[in-house]
Amino acid sequence: MHRLLSIEPSPTLRRAIERLLLERGYVVRSVDADDAAVAALDEELALGASAVLVGWEGVSPDVQAALADRLQQPDAQALALLVLSARPDALPAALAARPHTRVERLIFPEQVPGFVRSVLTLAGRPPPAPPRAALKVLLVDDSKTSRTKYRRLLQSRGYLVTACDDPQQALERVQAGGEAFDLGIIDYFMPGMTGAALCRTLRALPATADLPLAILTAAYADDVIRDALQSGATECMFKDESNALFVARVQGMARLREREQRLHEERERLALILDSVGDGLYGVDRAGHVRFANRAALRLLGHADEAALVGQLAHERIHPADEQGRPVGPDACFLQHAYELGDSLSDWQTVFWRADGEPLAVECNLRPQYQAGQCTGVVVAFRDITERKRFEAELQWQLQHDHLTRLFNRRHFEHLLEQEVIRLRRSTEQSALLFIDLDRFKHINDSAGHAAGDALLASIGRKLHARARESDAVARLSGDEFAVLLRNVDDHGLLALAETFRAILDDGRFVHAGREFEVSGSVGAIHLDRHTASPAYAMSCADAACRLAKQQGRNRIHRFDLSSDTGAVAELHQSWSQRLRSALDSDGFVLQYQAIVDLPGLPSEVLTGGDAGAEAGLRRAARAARHGQEVFLRLDDLGTRLQPKAFLAHAERFNLLPALDAWVLERIGAQLIAAGAGARGRYHVNVAAASLLDVGYVSKLEMLARHGAFAPGSLYLELKESDLAPQLTRLLPTMHALAALGVRFVLDEFGRGFAPLDRLRGLPISAVKLDAGLVQTLAHDPFGTTLVRTMTELAHAMNLAVIAPAVEDLATLRLLQSLGLDRAQGFVLDRPADPATVDDVLVS
Template sequence: MTRKARNSKSPARPKPLIGIQGQEDSVVDPVWTVYFDGRPTEISRASCGYRLEEWLQGGKDFFKRVATVETVASVRAAIHAVRTRGRSLHNIEIEFVGKEPGRRFHFLVNYHPVFNAAGDVIGVRGDARDVTELMQFERALGRGAGLLVSLVESTGDLFWAFYFDGRSGFASRDCCGFDRREWATGGLQRLRERLTEYDRRRFDNALDFVRKAKERAINLPLHIKPKHGRQRRRFLANAVPLFDRSGDVVGVYCVMHDVTELTDTRAALKRSDARFRDMIEFAHDLVWQTDGDHRWTYVNPAALQIYGGDPAGLLGQSFLDRSHPDYRARDAAALQQVANGKDLFQYETVHLRIDGTPRHLSMNLRPQIDDAWRIVGAVGMARDITDQKNYQEQIEHLADHDAMTDLFNRHYFERQLNHSVATAKRNQRVYGLLYVDLDNFKYVNDTLGHAAGDRLLLETARVLKGRLRQGDVLARFGGDEFTVLLQDMTHERLRYVAHEYCELFGTYSFLDGGQLFDIRVSIGAALLDGATGSASDVMAHADLACSNAKTRGRNQFYVYDPTDRALDTMVQDVGWSRQLNDAIAHDRFELLFQPIMRLRDATIEHYEVLLRLRGKNDELIAPGAFLSPAERFGLIHSIDRWVVEHALARLALLRSDGQTVRFAINLSGRAFEDTELLPTIERALTEYSVDPAAVTFEVTETAAIARINDAKIFIARLKTIGCQFALDDFGSGFSSYSYLKFLPADYLKIDGAFVQGLADDPLDQAIVQSMNQVAHASGKETIAEFVEDARSLELLRDYGVDFAQGYYIGRPSESLVRKV
């Protein structure tokens, strides 16, 4: 640390000083005397946290330990100078390390010579003034000044001082393309040149006012053209007079705040506010505001559509006045949450129109806060979602109800049946199941058409509903099949109820188009109790009972009895149910592949995918044995999806190995009813990266015609995905040609019944040629099934049939046959 003497000359030699005894109590700061003749050093008082004894007894060693190195050197130099010159030294700075850790003390010391009677310098006296707090204050003041300079230089405002006589002034920063030096030297003239004529006159008037009145001018708007560019910047300027020592104004200290962006923002906000108000006024959604008592203070015109009255008439009314009684308490609680500072989003409620009609509303609410940050009300938006709610209810209704009869559908019934099985086991309750099948439906449907069949189903549903007890569940289970789940049954009670349902149709006749049809039913009944294995089991029992009832004549019922030997053959169906469930769960199905030859070049790329069930003895069982039970027990959709999943996985594997193959995948006649099948196909195509054009789906002609509207939609969706579609067994229906133009198939598979005897039967030859010509005329390709000899194959090639398959070309196999 550098120490320097402050005013090192003394004007005159002082009077002789003799020690410091007697001064200890009169001097606040420490005074000490060092003698050159060996006498001990005298010290007036303790300091720096050390006791006086420590200072007196410690001597030079103690002094060196507590003084800084610079202080030791400074004291030695000062004492030497006073001794040799005989004059005092003033304001010499020294520093000591305090006894308290980390504490330092600063002193300003005046050194004086001590004379004897002869006038010789015999020692030096030092009186020290503690300036520790003063120096800390000075340092803080220096830091504050530096911080102020940093703030001035870092702010976005221009702090600028100029003098009227042209002297250089001060500028804190660059501005408008001019650097701070340019502002400091000649900035006034430069500014005047960049102002508009109007601003220049106003600025000159302001300067004249500051100069003469010696007062400041504030918030002076200026539009300054930058050094580069044409777009003027907008400023607010405050001008403060600068005075000389005589009190005359010699310049101006100016603070210029750039408000260009702020002005633009305010203008944009003003335009935005106008647009926002227009949007609110013309919005379809209700925008509203309430006070602290929940009374409306603003509603936009959309209130007319929602509440059916003049929006102005709502002002002053309570928000809760329009709440539906069932929702009023809930709305009050919601408003209280908002009053407590909470935002609510998509809060749904029901309000009443002026005429009392309920409307479903979805609201966003938030607190309204005033300038003092007090919650004084609420603001919100409300959207009328009544139509959406109604549509949602319809969708939810259709998910569980049959679209034609409005009865519960099969999906819902099976869910209730599973629940009843679980309840029966848990609570020892007993239920009954009725399986109702219309005996004459197919005849009516075939004779009068589908529309008459639909009317018959509607009347049947009405008749059955008329007998239904509260708590019982009635469903349309299939085409002409209905099921009833009965609560709290016994065997005797179940027989009585089944008999009553038969009696409903004992004398029932269906009249349509002037024709009268006697409609009868067959009813199978089964008990469901704690011993029932599963829903599939009780459905199988009821189905077997219904089949037994049909063998007994028209309008009969039968209650399932496991001891009845007549059911032994029918019980096989129950075995099928268990076996099929096991096959689905444990992948006990197998896929076989039969080659399909293109006749024009005898190449094989197409393969029909055929399903087999692996039996208990590892034998392969053809689908004809198990598909009917699968349909009855509601397992057919799961089988369809299994086939799709595994066939596409196999196709992806083959094509990844470079084999150019295409698959034709058989679907069941119930495929059109499965809402999950198309999504399954789309997902599997994506998951296995299979080209949809390499996949054809087959459904029999009779199945497609039976549900022609569903078939058209299903085929259209498949073709949208990119797959192809084939009508299997074409020609087996009595009206194939008439429906052909309504079904957008890519292939017609000619029924094998016309191909097996083709070589020897002129009628089959004529039919096959006719089918081929009609198919080609409608833009479809043909595939002949059941080709079993070379002669038939040659005839088909001569007729122009496109493809052929059969045992002569290749039998179904687990591997692909590529050549004949």
């Protein structure tokens, strides 16, 4: 027989486990998971214990450490160990690797005997077969001859018999409480009390109220039989019947008793299961009265026991109001209708109300219960989704806002502007659009660094948001460009409101790291009304008005005038069209390269410190761990290197994106061909969806690949998630064809749009690159850290590498490495550089 020690912090679970193991023939000692647990383990080892069970959750770190240390000592090595834990990775590595050890996740207590059997088998100790429980019979007869006869007859059939020679002795045995009987056989004629009277007395006692009883008599008198049956006896037996008939009648009573015991055990098992389920469960009848509620439901709803709910209408006690707390009558309550109709309902999100009056966001499932083909009620399973709701709200916020300034981002602002233009077409109201561009922001960025520029933008964002009215919408469009949508503004109020926004930019000086900078901004303003052509046209006019404000001397407002400024919009468009076409014809574009580094390849020692020597060491390590490099396109414009965000929108407007992307391919291909057969490396190149849909671009890329300019696996085309999604069906054939030639694809800005992740499985991509805004705020954003960890795990599950761009400090780099990302790039590792300043740009 096996001795088992059960160490469990939950008293309820401890008792359930002990009962289940005792029923299967184990010798069990159950103790709390406190400081005395180690002493109990010592005692059980001395007594020859076979196994120990430890419920790991809820145990203090000190007790966990003490148990882990004791279980790894030599005299405990042969002991089988079962650890019940929802997080196997939380176990000390040495303990998890210990011989004869299993870690299991417990969902129902009934799983424990199977786990124990498995771990004992693992340790070479087969568990015992479960014993067959013998029924216990209370035999009462004043005749020694009859007692002896029936006792022997019952014992020969495997019954355990307690024989009493008078009713008083039988009552004393029952009331002592030491024994629990399964059957009672009572002689009718006994001195002092008849068997019927004893039967009535036993029926009145709680311990024997449901005990199957038989009256045994030698008389066939009708009054004796009637008295016996009226007293509550199940059977009336006669002493002159054959032994076989007596045994058959007893066995019939025994089967009834065993059936009752099985039903009782099933009810207990179901009660344990209900109380072990993490979700709340309650049942109602067709009218909506609560019939039961498990412990999780009581805990979630804040009730001490079932009495607060059972018999009450669920509508009145659980869901009497909507999400805003407004009372909802039963006739208008969706769940009440489902109870009455016996409907099945899945994943229904609503609000339950706790006993303390606080709302609880829940997701519930309703399942009707049937008996004899008739619906008798409904079982409701519900779970607390408060945290999930918070997570979804945070995701939605991330989707709509700029990470740095916490204002709306361009995508959401354009959506709001579109909605406002549509609204105004059905109204006589007027609104306005402001386009704000900081003056000389590039000077601050170049002289004080990106950190100073980011601090300024964040400060401006806070001021603009504080100045806006509740009905206004403020956004950061890109770089140092902002926009404000002013709702319900007439001609007289436009300039006054615009001036308040210009004034806050000119109000005070910006100080960073002891340096002081003047800050101002130019504002372009345009009225919106029912005649506004489109959101895009409104944005173009506001942009042109802002440029006119700059031309007029900066730090001022220019209101767009349809009669005189329309030419400025056309000139703006024409200017960009000419500049881009001229740059393509005269090689006015240049390429720069930035290393992409394998994060696991960076030694831990170079990720510490912050002095110049450590920075140089990190750069050397990054060079050694380089995976490839990203190619950046720049426009040489009047002595200034313009980044893509300054001209790509204009290139898209004039359908020049395929031409720009083809220029990049030709230039890289020419450099590789010039370098000769020894040139190798991996090149990440941004590409627009429009280019992959352009026959000329695709033909040029296929030609370069077939002629060996790009070896298989050397060219990575980066597609923005927002660019790919709308044209996915048209793009897939081209992507698969290019992938067959060795071209690799990377999904860029992953996490910005939160597109359905299952869509990734059908794409020929080899990696995802995180959204830069998410990476830049990661070191100070716990939610972002959780989000990146989750996205990384999902990407790895689909065999995709994860790349982090825009890494600008050691803290973020260390965090990214700890989160399991594969590659990184950014100023902390390498700055974009011209080919002439990179001696091995073609060798990585």
